[in-house]
Amino acid sequence: MSFxxxxxxxxxxxxxxxxxxxAPLGCFVVWRRMxxxxxxxxxxxxxxxxxxxxxxxxxxxxxxxMALLMAGTISVLSGRGYAMDTLLGVLAHSALALGLVAVSFxxxxxxxxxxxxxxDILAVSLSDVIIVWAGAFLILVLLWWRxxxxxxATLNPELARASGISPQREQMIMTLAxxxxxxxxxxxxxxxLITAMLLIPAATARTxxxxxxxxxxxxxxxxxxxxxxxxxxxxxxxxxxxxxxxAAGTAMFICAxxxxxxxxxxx
Amino acid sequence: xxxxxxxxxxxxHSGTPALESVNFYIDKGEIVTILGPNxxxxxxxxxxxxxxxxxxxxSLEKVPGLRIGYVPQKLHIDPTLPLTVRRxxxxxxxxxxxxxxxxxxxVGIPGLGHRPMAGLxxxxxxxxxxxxxxxxxxxLLILDEATQGLDQAGSAAFYQKIEDVRARFGCAVLMVxxxxxVVMAASDRVVCLNGxxxxxxxxxxVATAPEYKALFGSGTHGTLALYRHEHxxxxxxxxxxxxxxxxx
Numbered sequence: 415m416s417f418x419x420x421x422x423x424x425x426x427x428x429x430x431x432x433x434x435x436x437a438p439l440g441c442f443v444v445w446r447r448m449x450x451x452x453x454x455x456x457x458x459x460x461x462x463x464x465x466x467x468x469x470x471x472x473x474x475x476x477x478x479x480m481a482l483l484m485a486g487t488i489s490v491l492s493g494r495g496y497a498m499d500t501l502l503g504v505l506a507h508s509a510l511a512l513g514l515v516a517v518s519f520x521x522x523x524x525x526x527x528x529x530x531x532x533x534d535i536l537a538v539s540l541s542d543v544i545i546v547w548a549g550a551f552l553i554l555v556l557l558w559w560r561x562x563x564x565x566x567a568t569l570n571p572e573l574a575r576a577s578g579i580s581p582q583r584e585q586m587i588m589t590l591a592x593x594x595x596x597x598x599x600x601x602x603x604x605x606x607l608i609t610a611m612l613l614i615p616a617a618t619a620r621t622x623x624x625x626x627x628x629x630x631x632x633x634x635x636x637x638x639x640x641x642x643x644x645x646x647x648x649x650x651x652x653x654x655x656x657x658x659x660x661a662a663g664t665a666m667f668i669c670a671x672x673x674x675x676x677x678x679x680x681x
Numbered sequence: 682x683x684x685x686x687x688x689x690x691x692x693x694h695s696g697t698p699a700l701e702s703v704n705f706y707i708d709k710g711e712i713v714t715i716l717g718p719n720x721x722x723x724x725x726x727x728x729x730x731x732x733x734x735x736x737x738x739x740s741l742e743k744v745p746g747l748r749i750g751y752v753p754q755k756l757h758i759d760p761t762l763p764l765t766v767r768r769x770x771x772x773x774x775x776x777x778x779x780x781x782x783x784x785x786x787x788v789g790i791p792g793l794g795h796r797p798m799a800g801l802x803x804x805x806x807x808x809x810x811x812x813x814x815x816x817x818x819x820x821l822l823i824l825d826e827a828t829q830g831l832d833q834a835g836s837a838a839f840y841q842k843i844e845d846v847r848a849r850f851g852c853a854v855l856m857v858x859x860x861x862x863v864v865m866a867a868s869d870r871v872v873c874l875n876g877x878x879x880x881x882x883x884x885x886x887v888a889t890a891p892e893y894k895a896l897f898g899s900g901t902h903g904t905l906a907l908y909r910h911e912h913x914x915x916x917x918x919x920x921x922x923x924x925x926x927x928x929x
Binding site: 444445446447562563565566568569570571572573574575576577579616617620623624625626628629 | 728731732733749750751753756757758759761762763764765768769771772773774775797814817823825
């Protein structure tokens, strides 16, 4: 029995796929202060799961639809007199609560709620891995294509306008990418920890970056390392895989923060 | 040549009109300054011209292919976003290193490319913004209170730079400012705004207009005169000396 048993290989591939897509997107989430936006989109996914099970459609489709619907709702409601973080906080937690209530109504369907909340990466199949990589590829292409425009719009909406870039369009592209990440990551880390996969690698990478591109690359590296580290810990210590991956990322974040503090005081 | 013209435009912010029936134009090579108290719609007008705000009524016409260089009032860069001056200049279009260096030298800050944006002084930061705006060889340069946070010497130097830029690039310049004295001395035309256009014309003409006096009081006249080095009208001498006492 080797470490590279089949399911571990599949889990690693799925995890790294999510990490590669989540990391550069997570950089934008951090730069644009959209952490709660990520939460709200991710939490809406549980409602998507309930709907998909009710109407017996694909989970992926249900999650994607609800994540997009949530993102659209936020876009419509924002700028109507609510403080953004209050609005997003309300929506994020309401979506989670409503989702959990909706799932409880599903009689006769056995739902492994924990798998959706915290992920079930050790149970991914080859087709799951393919879906994850297809989604990741789509997100990376999208970000590659829009990179410069997204970055300009992130800096300042008027600056983007004056350069002929529509900040609203870039916001929609971000939203779409976020919905895809949520849809493919739900199996890997679950709705509660998706935001962590976005934020922690990006926050960790900030210490070692002097350009946006480098930060995105470093975040991908940190994200992939957390996946491998977390899976290894999960395998040897028999801990839940999704939370272990996030914990591994947190450990790297703490190391990075300490290095940052030491180098700053040393200067 | 008329670059931009706004006809009878009304712009609303969530229902309430920020600007009402505004007529505005800017011609090639002109320096126009917009003055007005806080909340008078100055930034709204600029944002309308760059296309960031929709018109509720009226029309906006731009010369086809008009290139706009925009220098925002304030650019907050999130501390989590690592960005060097060089990288900033390449947004949204990548430029060559020698072009970037020339652009920085142009605005008087050569060799700053490798510095992080967060580590710049206020004056350097504004010059970087100006350098970026000039990279596209704009027909129209728009500056929204670009000297906020600079001291008087700093902003005077900045406006001197603007006049240089106009002379060399031949672009029209549209500025918003609170700093009446410096700006008015550097403008061809001044537009006074307070929800609508109160008055407009050459700086000296506007300074004596009753609408202008009503908006800014007469205390500012002395300052304008001071910078123009002439006194073409009588005013309350005590008042002006008192006001300028601390500058000298």
